[in-house]
Amino acid sequence: MERGSHRADETVVVWFRDDLRLADNPAVSAAAAERRPMVAVYVLDETAGRRGPGGAFRWWLHHSLAALQASLQAAGVPLVFGRGPVAAALPKLLAAVGAVSVHWNRRYDGPGRDTDTRLKAALRERGVAVESHNGTLLVEPWTVKPRSGDHFKVFTPFWKACRPVLDERPPPLPPARLTPGPQDLPVGVPLGDLALLPTAPDWAGGLRETWTPGEAGAHARLTRFLDHGLARYAAHRDEPAADAVSMLSPHLRHGEISVGTVLAAARMREDEGRARAANVTKFVTELGWREFSYHLLFHFPALAERNYQSRFNAFAWREDSAADLRAWQRGRTGYPIVDAGMRQLWATGFMHNRVRMIVASFLIKHLLVDWRAGEDWFWDTLVDSDPASNASGWQWVAGSGADAAPFFRVFNPVLQGEKFDPDGAYVRRWVPELADLPRQVIHRPWTAEGRHRQTYPDPIVDHATARDRALATFGRVKTAA
Numbered sequence: 001m002e003r004g005s006h007r008a009d010e011t012v013v014v015w016f017r018d019d020l021r022l023a024d025n026p027a028v029s030a031a032a033a034e035r036r037p038m039v040a041v042y043v044l045d046e047t048a049g050r051r052g053p054g055g056a057f058r059w060w061l062h063h064s065l066a067a068l069q070a071s072l073q074a075a076g077v078p079l080v081f082g083r084g085p086v087a088a089a090l091p092k093l094l095a096a097v098g099a100v101s102v103h104w105n106r107r108y109d110g111p112g113r114d115t116d117t118r119l120k121a122a123l124r125e126r127g128v129a130v131e132s133h134n135g136t137l138l139v140e141p142w143t144v145k146p147r148s149g150d151h152f153k154v155f156t157p158f159w160k161a162c163r164p165v166l167d168e169r170p171p172p173l174p175p176a177r178l179t180p181g182p183q184d185l186p187v188g189v190p191l192g193d194l195a196l197l198p199t200a201p202d203w204a205g206g207l208r209e210t211w212t213p214g215e216a217g218a219h220a221r222l223t224r225f226l227d228h229g230l231a232r233y234a235a236h237r238d239e240p241a242a243d244a245v246s247m248l249s250p251h252l253r254h255g256e257i258s259v260g261t262v263l264a265a266a267r268m269r270e271d272e273g274r275a276r277a278a279n280v281t282k283f284v285t286e287l288g289w290r291e292f293s294y295h296l297l298f299h300f301p302a303l304a305e306r307n308y309q310s311r312f313n314a315f316a317w318r319e320d321s322a323a324d325l326r327a328w329q330r331g332r333t334g335y336p337i338v339d340a341g342m343r344q345l346w347a348t349g350f351m352h353n354r355v356r357m358i359v360a361s362f363l364i365k366h367l368l369v370d371w372r373a374g375e376d377w378f379w380d381t382l383v384d385s386d387p388a389s390n391a392s393g394w395q396w397v398a399g400s401g402a403d404a405a406p407f408f409r410v411f412n413p414v415l416q417g418e419k420f421d422p423d424g425a426y427v428r429r430w431v432p433e434l435a436d437l438p439r440q441v442i443h444r445p446w447t448a449e450g451r452h453r454q455t456y457p458d459p460i461v462d463h464a465t466a467r468d469r470a471l472a473t474f475g476r477v478k479t480a481a
């Protein structure tokens with residue numbers, strides 16, 4: 001056999017998970033460097049103890065995988081789909097395609113880490129070389145540590161410790177040159193057999209109108225933000241009607257673009273004088289909160305199930321809250337900014353970050369519904385349902401998380417609407433039955449007269465009464481602590 005050549009059954013495999021891209025993908029680049037025939041694998045595992053993906057996430061995942069498959073096919077690399085327990089499915093697929101090595105990018109949730117550790121050991125025993133990489137984070141959780149304790153619990157010192165690491169990051173990796181792999185492999189299933197798309201009913205019309213999943217869509221979204229949103233970011237990012245946020249979160253969640261690529265692009269705009277430092281700094285800091293969330297998840301794997309601060313275990317959540325939870329889910333609470341956010345979520349799989357805080361505060365503090373019920377609803381309805389950011393965000397609002405907002409910070413949904421949506425443009429878009437109200441009353445429609453009173457509900461709870469109830473409930477927790 002000639003030097004540099006390989007037998008047809010000696011392939012290198014890239015196991016894709018939350019990294020559905022070719023550019024700046026360390027696992028892909030390392031596999032390509034072996035110059036062996038390449039095969040890509042994706043396994044849908046809903047039985048390994050990890051929480052299964054929600055409906056909106058599954059819709060996005062289907063289209064993201066289709067885009068990745070097309071990109072790989074253009075390079076002659078097959079993408080093989082499998083399903084079932086990955087501990088059994090992956091070794092079977094690797095054996096069928098003649099894999100001598102496999103590369104993947106690391107995961108940071110507890111079940112994912114446990115699965116990967118066991119697979120590494122099992123595959124190496126079979127003679128398959130295994131290498132894992134960082135394709136998800138700017139700073140991996142074990143890279144920075146406080147002087148005391150095992151992990152940072154406050155964002156500001158965490159982010160300060162990360163900055164030297166960020167300054168030393170190499171530039172993003174370009175798309176690697178891939179070696180075509182064997183075609184017509186008699187293994188795997190068609191993408192459609194993963195049954196990721198809704199069928200009856202097809203509720204995804206709003207998602208299709210809003211998003212373009214895939215690596216190309218991610219880069220187009222980044223360019224649009226850099227050209228139109230970054231210059232307004234610091235001043236207008238909290239205004240849900242303003243076109244000032246990146247909306248990159250679902251692309252980052254599915255790994256269609258790397259956070260390193262996003263960071264480098266934003267910094268380049270600053271270096272070129274095309275973006276003010278204040279805007280870039282604020283945007284990069286928000287990327288830092290994503291890093292911090294993964295830092296917390298790594299060190300506290302039960303982030304979506306248990307209170308990070310154990311004193312909240314004694315909190316007395318309401319047991320008769322089913323009707324109020326349903327009204328919140330449907331966007332029928334009688335508070336326009338809350339209802340607009342919940343309807344945007346249902347229609348598009350996305351909600352503006354400021355509004356996420358408002359609706360979470362309302363559910364937890366006005367309605368005294370356990371934060372886990374809200375986290376679970378977001379998990380099912382968000383296209384960017386992220387195991388770290390979703391759980392840490394809900395615990396932050398609840399006051400039970402790391403570096404959390406204090407529980408006694410109870411958002412007034414009327415004042416929040418008037419401050420961040422002063423003209424009511426966001427509400428008018430998502431709560432059309434209020435579209436004809438003047439700005440003076442659009443966030444308190446119960447004070448106005450008109451036909452909207454026949455279709456839009458009165459508030460399901462009085463703000464002042466709910467606030468007093470929430471603070472009294474929290475007071476009992478403080479007394480018991």
